[in-house]
Amino acid sequence: MTIDRLTLRKFLLQEEEKHGLGHELMMLIEDIGTSCRIIAHQIRNGPFLDILGTAETENVQGETQKQLDVIANDIFLSHLSNCSRVAALVSEEIDNVIWLKDTPKKGDYLVYFDPLDGSSNLNVNMSVGSIFSVVELDEDITDLSNDVVLIKGSKQICAGYALYGPSTSLILSTGNGVNGFTQKIGSGEFLLTFPDMRLPEETAEFAINASRFSHWEPPIRRYVEECLEGPKGPRGKSFNMRWIASMVAEVHRILMRGGVFLYPKDANNASMGGKLRLLYEANPMGFIIEQAGGKASTGRSRILDEQPAGHHQRISVILGSKAEVELIDSYHLEA
Ligand code: AHG
Ligand code: MN
Ligand code: MN
Ligand code: MN
Numbered sequence: 001m002t003i004d005r006l007t008l009r010k011f012l013l014q015e016e017e018k019h020g021l022g023h024e025l026m027m028l029i030e031d032i033g034t035s036c037r038i039i040a041h042q043i044r045n046g047p048f049l050d051i052l053g054t055a056e057t058e059n060v061q062g063e064t065q066k067q068l069d070v071i072a073n074d075i076f077l078s079h080l081s082n083c084s085r086v087a088a089l090v091s092e093e094i095d096n097v098i099w100l101k102d103t104p105k106k107g108d109y110l111v112y113f114d115p116l117d118g119s120s121n122l123n124v125n126m127s128v129g130s131i132f133s134v135v136e137l138d139e140d141i142t143d144l145s146n147d148v149v150l151i152k153g154s155k156q157i158c159a160g161y162a163l164y165g166p167s168t169s170l171i172l173s174t175g176n177g178v179n180g181f182t183q184k185i186g187s188g189e190f191l192l193t194f195p196d197m198r199l200p201e202e203t204a205e206f207a208i209n210a211s212r213f214s215h216w217e218p219p220i221r222r223y224v225e226e227c228l229e230g231p232k233g234p235r236g237k238s239f240n241m242r243w244i245a246s247m248v249a250e251v252h253r254i255l256m257r258g259g260v261f262l263y264p265k266d267a268n269n270a271s272m273g274g275k276l277r278l279l280y281e282a283n284p285m286g287f288i289i290e291q292a293g294g295k296a297s298t299g300r301s302r303i304l305d306e307q308p309a310g311h312h313q314r315i316s317v318i319l320g321s322k323a324e325v326e327l328i329d330s331y332h333l334e335a
Contacts, residue, residue, distance in 0.1 A: 005191040008033055008170070008181055019176050024085040025134065025158060028109060032132055033170055033190055035079040036162035037183060039072045039116070039130060043164050052123045060095040060312055061277075066122055069093055072115035072130060085109050087137060090149050090311050092280055097146045097311060104141040109134050110149050112280040117161070118246025127165040129248025133284035134158040149311050153283030153304035160288065163252045171197070171252065173291040178255065194256075199294045203258035203321040205240040207250045215266035219299060219331035223262075247276065251285050251319070255292055260320035260328070264299060274316040278308050282317045295325035299332040 006014070012029060015021040046052040051067040059065050073093040080086055087104035088097050090112040101108065114131040121128050135151050160172035168183040170190045180194030206227055213221070227239035242259070244250055250261045265274040276282050286296030286303040296303040296319035306315060318328050 005193065008190040008192075011179065011181075011192050015174060015176065019174070021174055024083060025109070025174070028080070028083045028086065028111070028134065029158065029172065029174075031079045031082050032076075032160075035076050036130055036168065036170060037188060037190075038075050038079075039068075040162070040164050040168040040183065042071055042075075043068060043122070043128065046122065059093050061092065065093065066116070066119045068122055069116050069119050076113050076115050076130070080111055080113075083109070086111055087141070088144075088149060089113070090279055091115060092277060092312075097144075097149050099144045102144075104137055104144075104148075106137055106139050108137045110137065110151070112149070112284070114277070114280045117248045117281070118244070121244070121246050127163060127244060127246050127249040129161050129163045129246060129252075131161045131248060131281055131284050132159065133280060133287070146311050149279070150308040152307055153278075153286055156283060156287045156304075159284035161248045161251070161284065163248050165249065165252070169194075169252065171255065171288060173288050175291065178288055178292045180255075197255050197292050199255055199289070199292045199321055200258040201293070201322045203260060203324055204237055205242065205257075205259040206262065206324070207242050207244075207254075207259060208262040208264075209243055209245070210241070212266055212268065215268040217264065217266060217335070219328065219335045220262065220264050220266070222331050223328050247281060247285065251288065254294070254320045255288070258321045260318065260324040262328070263317045265316035269314070273314040275314060276317045278303070278306060278313045278315040279311055282315050285317075286319060289319045293322065294320050295322045297325050297329050299328060 012026040055065040055067045055070050057065050085108050087101045087108035088099050088110050092114045112133040118128040133156050135155050158174045163169040170181040178197040181190035182193040226234050230238045263276050269275050282303050289296045298316040299318050
């Protein structure tokens with residue numbers, strides 16, 4: 001039995017009708033979808049193309065780039081510059097903001113992206129992804145400086161990610177809930193498979209890199225220890241734990257079945273403010289999680305309300321099922 005499913009194009013046209021989604025934004029989302037399709041193809045052919053290893057270069061984060069970090073970044077750059085409304089691009093893999101317009105106008109787009117997330121998983125054939133976010137300029141710009149892109153996540157008009165797992169998913173929000181698409185083998189189209197994704201308020205599953213235990217701040221330690229105590233502990237139930245080391249994969253699991261993801265600031269990364277980057281990791285994922293009914297916090301404040309101080313700024317990230325994030329916030333407040 002075949003079920004007729006909406007294509008990404010038809011879905012976006014419906015969003016245009018229902019919510020007044022701009023035509024240019026629609027085309028930009030399609031260009032992002034095309035980039036993700038091509039990246040998926042490169043990843044899946046990675047062993048034949050011999051592109052799963054490291055490149056000779058280091059990015060601005062001080063990380064040795066993988067060849068596919070560079071390839072995915074180039075794919076995004078070439079496709080996102082198609083859209084006449086895109087004024088600037090901010091990527092994990094590029095030191096400075098890339099300006100595509102000399103005189104950006106109010107209403108033009110800033111696009112932020114992590115071209116390949118979880119890239120340490122590439123050479124072991126585990127899930128990786130791409131993350132993106134779009135913000136509209138609220139005034140004409142005369143000075144093309146990096147500081148122009150330092151806009152709070154609450155201003156995002158669209159965010160999402162692609163997950164290159166057993167199938168390729170494209171998860172998207174334009175501020176009217178979250179919808180999930182799957183790339184169909186054969187036609188290559190993204191078809192709506194997970195309409196109106198909502199995450200449960202309660203959960204019994206958490207995700208954290210426990211090898212950093214000795215660096216954690218007391219509220220994080222308290223939270224994890226209480227989860228591990230099981231039914232006899234203060235939480236009164238057993239918790240499950242998962243860690244894939246790919247934020248996209250963790251967030252996707254949480255969207256599908258609930259959970260909480262923590263990559264907190266700790267004693268070992270405090271000088272950088274955390275590990276994950278605010279503009280192209282925390283903000284888009286925070287937007288998606290909130291749009292699905294969850295919560296995204298630094299432990300002390302809402303991620304989307306953070307005023308960015310730099311375009312590669314890092315931040316503490318705690319997101320997922322609302323009740324659990326609220327509990328972790330309360331532990332920070334008490335500490
Ligand atoms: P990226 O591959 O884009 O640099 O991001 C990696 C991030 C994120 O995906 C994941 O949650 C985290 O790093 C994993 O960190 P650990 O290796 O410390 O587990
Ligand atoms: Mn990286
Ligand atoms: Mn990443
Ligand atoms: Mn990355």
